[in-house]
Amino acid sequence: MALGALRPSPLVEQATAHLREQITNGEWAVGTKLPGETALAKSLGVGRSTVREALRALAGAGLVRARQGSGVFVIATTPEEDWSTQLRQAAVTDVYEVRALVEVEAVRLAARRRTDEDLTAVRAALAVRRDAGRGDDAAFVEADIALHEALVTAAHNPVLTGLFAQFVPVLKQGLLDLVELLDLRADDPRHGEEGHAALVDAVERGDAEAAGRALREELDRTLALLHTL
Incomplete structure (x- = not known):
């Protein structure tokens, strides 16, 4: 042929x-x-x-x-879908459930392994998220994701860092839809600030269990909202 x-x-x-x-x-x-x-x-x-x-x-x-x-x-005429394709096609609630499994462990590790440089980056990302409360929804979601990326990076596990990076495109769109459709920032422009501050504080103190608990509570609240869409 x-x-x-x-x-x-x-x-x-x-x-x-x-x-x-x-x-x-x-x-x-x-x-x-x-x-x-x-x-x-x-x-x-x-x-x-x-x-x-x-x-x-x-x-x-x-x-x-x-x-x-x-x-x-x-052995087949249809190629297997790669991980990125599966994520793009998955329901955002399914992605969020897996994200929770990955990221909760990541912040626990971050609390044990974070360096002074990591803490500087995390505090800066938290400040940017706080300031983004004055901006539009897209800027706020971008800042929120950046904070979580900084926390995962502080775990110093390249596999976790790479895995979380795969989630980011789906997470950004899902969070933007959530914020816009439910108008979450109408009464609270810095939506979730208290929980994120508690999370950063736990990582800074080196309290792995408190960090995992703080993030789990935040993600569970967001997941419950996503189920309403």
Whole structure:
């Protein structure tokens, strides 16, 4: 099957896209053994190493699987959704429930591990959130998320930091919808200030249990409001 030579550019990405199209269009059905690396490389006009990387990407998407001594076979025609895609498509309440599991533990760790530099960053973020109470809803939500990011960073766990970063786009939109639809800041422009101040204070004191409790209470209140939307 001639696939057509590729233009020079990110060749691995192009090769992956071409091979994925053959699979998702049904031209290579589930159970089909793909041509060998040499044949694919010739059809695509690339080197075998490029084909190898493309096949690795397709395997990561759950479309193909290599069988030792037999070759590479199609195992699905629909790629598995990556984590970012799942988050974008999930209900914000579901995201919030998982966020609570992640972030409550993060602030407990932050209370134990925070450095003077971390505390400076967290206090500055709290001050920005307070000042943002005079601004519009978008600026306030941005400042609120920035404070939580500073707290998670203070846990000094790169996996937690990266995981929370994946939540941020969904959280921002969900919080903005919440603030705007329920007009939460009409009577309280700095919505949740007392709880956030208590959270920062607990982290500063090094009280992990108080930090976790303060954040859990804040998140539970927000989640209850999200369920009303």
